[in-house]
Amino acid sequence: MIMETNTTITVDDMPDINVDFSLMINVMQNLINNAIKHCDKPQPNIHISSKELKDSFLIKVKDNARGIESSNLEKVFNMFKSAKIKDNNESSGVGLAICKNIIEKHKGTIYVESILGEGSTFIIQLPKQQIKKS
Numbered sequence: 001m002i003m004e005t006n007t008t009i010t011v012d013d014m015p016d017i018n019v020d021f022s023l024m025i026n027v028m029q030n031l032i033n034n035a036i037k038h039c040d041k042p043q044p045n046i047h048i049s050s051k052e053l054k055d056s057f058l059i060k061v062k063d064n065a066r067g068i069e070s071s072n073l074e075k076v077f078n079m080f081k082s083a084k085i086k087d088n089n090e091s092s093g094v095g096l097a098i099c100k101n102i103i104e105k106h107k108g109t110i111y112v113e114s115i116l117g118e119g120s121t122f123i124i125q126l127p128k129q130q131i132k133k134s
Contacts, residue, residue, distance in 0.1 A: 005036050007044040014050050015057050017126055023102045028061070030095040031122050035063035055128055056108075062121040068114040076112060 002009065009032065028048075036044045041064050051058045068076060079097040099122075103110040107127050114120035 001033065001036055005039070005044055007032075007036050007046065009046045009048070011047075012049040014048075014059070015052055017057055017128075019106050019126065020102075023105070027099045027102050027124070030099050031061045034095060035061070035065050035120075039063065039065040041065075053125075057126050057128065059124040059126070060121050061124075062119065064119040067116040067119055068112060069116055070114075073112055073114060077110070 001007075032046055035046050045064045047060075047062045049060045049062070051060075076096050077100040079094060100110050103124055103126070109125045110122060112120050112122050
């Protein structure tokens with residue numbers, strides 16, 4: 001999908017965080033897939049960055065997709081409650097609910113900031129002291 005849409009993905013240096021690697025790949029795949037699927041620009045652009053705070057890490061996934069209406073910002077993380085998007089792409093509402101579940105398993109939080117027509121930034125905050133891998 002990335003190559004088919006000529007998506008540009010840039011990634012800053014990422015911190016070394018003790019997480020379940022396969023689950024975090026699932027989170028990133030869901031966020032990237034959504035960004036591409038709902039992009040109304042000629043070329044999807046995604047930027048992944050991180051910031052170290054005193055007790056946690058912030059990871060941001062910023063896109064140039066169509067954005068999310070403010071009334072839907074919290075709803076997008078509920079199972080089967082995808083935001084009503086005015087494009088031809090169906091959305092089951094499962095991907096972001098899975099992301100939320102995975103991040104919460106790691107004792108973190110995920111939320112989104114968005115401006116309609118300008119894109120969204122999904123923000124993941126993970127504590128430095130992670131849960132043990134199962």
